[in-house]
Amino acid sequence: MRHLQLFFTYVGLFVTYAVLLLPIGWLVISSFRSNDSIQTGKLFPGISELTLANYVEVFAINNVFIFLLNSVVIATSVMVLVVLFGSL
Amino acid sequence: MHQASDQIPNMTTGLMVRSRSADVRHAAFGYALLAPAICIILGLNLYPTISGIFTSFTDQSLLNPNAWRAVGWQNYQRLLTDPLFRISFLHSVLLTFSAVILQVILGLGMAHLLVRKVPGIHWFRSVAMVTWVLPIITAVVIFRFLTLPNIGLINLILTAFGFGSLTRNWFGDPTFAFLLILVMHLWRNVPFYGIAFMAAMQAIPSDLYEAATIDGASSWNRFWHITLPNLRYIILVMVVLHVTFTLNNFDFVYLSTGGGPVDATEVLATYIYKQAWSGYMLGYASAGGVIMLVTLVLLVILSRRLIGGFAEK
Numbered sequence: 001m002r003h004l005q006l007f008f009t010y011v012g013l014f015v016t017y018a019v020l021l022l023p024i025g026w027l028v029i030s031s032f033r034s035n036d037s038i039q040t041g042k043l044f045p046g047i048s049e050l051t052l053a054n055y056v057e058v059f060a061i062n063n064v065f066i067f068l069l070n071s072v073v074i075a076t077s078v079m080v081l082v083v084l085f086g087s088l
Numbered sequence: 089m090h091q092a093s094d095q096i097p098n099m100t101t102g103l104m105v106r107s108r109s110a111d112v113r114h115a116a117f118g119y120a121l122l123a124p125a126i127c128i129i130l131g132l133n134l135y136p137t138i139s140g141i142f143t144s145f146t147d148q149s150l151l152n153p154n155a156w157r158a159v160g161w162q163n164y165q166r167l168l169t170d171p172l173f174r175i176s177f178l179h180s181v182l183l184t185f186s187a188v189i190l191q192v193i194l195g196l197g198m199a200h201l202l203v204r205k206v207p208g209i210h211w212f213r214s215v216a217m218v219t220w221v222l223p224i225i226t227a228v229v230i231f232r233f234l235t236l237p238n239i240g241l242i243n244l245i246l247t248a249f250g251f252g253s254l255t256r257n258w259f260g261d262p263t264f265a266f267l268l269i270l271v272m273h274l275w276r277n278v279p280f281y282g283i284a285f286m287a288a289m290q291a292i293p294s295d296l297y298e299a300a301t302i303d304g305a306s307s308w309n310r311f312w313h314i315t316l317p318n319l320r321y322i323i324l325v326m327v328v329l330h331v332t333f334t335l336n337n338f339d340f341v342y343l344s345t346g347g348g349p350v351d352a353t354e355v356l357a358t359y360i361y362k363q364a365w366s367g368y369m370l371g372y373a374s375a376g377g378v379i380m381l382v383t384l385v386l387l388v389i390l391s392r393r394l395i396g397g398f399a400e401k
Contacts, residue, residue, distance in 0.1 A: 012201045013212050020219055020279060023230045026241050030233070041239045043248055085128060 031055070103330045110350050124164040137381075144374035151368050163375035173376065175351055176359040177383070179266070183355060184387065186333045187273040188327055194274065195281025195326070196319075202286040213286070216279045224276075231272055235259055240319050262352035265345050277333075281326055288322040289315060324395045331387050335380070 029036055029045070037049040058064055144163055148156035167173050202213055219227070234241045235258035243255040258264045292315065300310050338357035341347060347354040347362070356376065364373035 006206055009201060009204045009206050012197075012210075013206075016198055016201060017212065017215070020275065023234055023241075023275070024218065024222070026234065027226075027230050038239055041244055043241075043244050077151070085125070 095320065136300060140374050141378055143371055146371045148370040149368050150364070150370055153370070155373065159371070163372050164379070166372065167375050167379065172351060172354065173359060176347075176354040176356050177379075179246045179354060180335055180356040181271060181383070181387075182379075183266075183273070183337075184331055187270055187277070187334045188330050188391075190270075190274055191277050191281050191330060192323060192327065194278045195285050196276060198282030199289055202282055203289045213283070216283050218279075219276050222276070224339045225343060227272060227276055230341060231268065231275075232259065232344060259345055260349050262349050265349060265353050269341055269344065272344070273337070275336060277330060281285035282324055284326055288319050290304065292318045314353075320395060327391045327395060328388050331391055332384060335367045335384050335387060356383075 031054055032050040032052070033045055034051055034053060035048070037045055037051075145158055145160060146156040147159045147162075153230050183262070198216075202209065202216065206335065222230075235243075237243065237255070237257040237260075240258070242258065256264070258268055296314050297310055300314060305313070336357060337355070339363065341353055341355050342358050342361070345353045347358040359375045360376040360380065363369050363376060367373070
């Protein structure tokens with residue numbers, strides 16, 4: 001009885017988290033695949049297909065650091081101002 | 089009796105006047121401290137709301153914002169006869185009801201799993217909020233990527249298991265586009281419900297359950313008569329919050345479908361946005377906003393009544 005309960009708890013947890021995390025996992029895996037590899041429509045890409053080229057491209061071509069800095073500046077100032085005005 | 093009561097007021101009024109003036113000074117100081125916050129709240133919340141309500145009775149247009157005239161209830165009459173507005177209104181209410189009800193049910197289920205003290209549960213608890221902290225645009229990009237017609241994960245899995253005939257462009261299909269908006273809401277919000285309900289369930293004294301078990305209560309009875317009544321406040325808070333979030337939700341719909349295909353996912357927020365910034369009709373859009381505000385207030389009151397009434401049991 002106890003073991004059965006444990007079993008069903010884990011089944012429920014794994015099903016729930018599969019639904020929650022699979023989309024994010026698919027995004028992460030796809031971030032390591034080239035456009036051509038994604039276009040083949042394979043569910044499980046071979047190890048040789050994985051590449052860091054996308055990350056290189058993001059940091060080399062776009063001003064990602066500026067975007068990150070913008071986000072950090074906005075987040076920090078919003079947090080400080082909300083705490084300030086919230087505590088008035 | 090009368091004499092006594094004549095004398096005492098003299099004394100008491102003397103005392104009262106003094107203490108009242110002190111009170112006034114005290115209160116004035118308090119109001120002075122509150123003044124900046126009140127000014128900010130009035131300026132940032134109340135003024136835009138009132139000016140929005142005011143605009144809803146004018147024919148102000150973005151093309152020439154300074155030339156406006158009062159048109160009375162005309163905007164509201166036009167809104168109520170606009171079939172697209174009715175559809176968006178229906179979609180908004182339908183989405184809010186189905187999303188919030190499903191979120192409460194699924195959240196209770198998830199809380200029941202998370203509250204178990206099984207080995208490794210801390211891992212599950214700590215990653216639970218990951219969909220909640222994800223930016224909405226990221227969530228939308230993920231779902232659009234999953235539902236692409238040729239290379240989306242959903243279609244790939246369907247094909248792999250031999251259901252190739254079911255594959256479609258999910259966001260391009262009027263029925264499924266709306267369901268996907270609902271699924272995105274669930275995917276993002278259910279873990280939040282799960283964590284909140286789990287925290288509230290941990291606060292329920294375990295002797296209640298022990299006593300019920302000794303009395304021979306089934307697990308369903310324990311849930312219905314112990315867990316649910318003890319969760320009523322957190323349920324109320326979550327429902328009121330998410331009725332607001334869902335009815336006001338603009339980003340999920342606008343970023344994923346933009347209200348399409350053929351208005352199948354048009355909700356009030358996107359409809360109003362389009363009237364204001366694509367149709368240039370500020371007065372008309374404001375009238376829509378006022379109707380949205382009234383709807384929201386009514387829905388919040390309704391959910392308070394429903395859950396409050398349930399809590400009285």
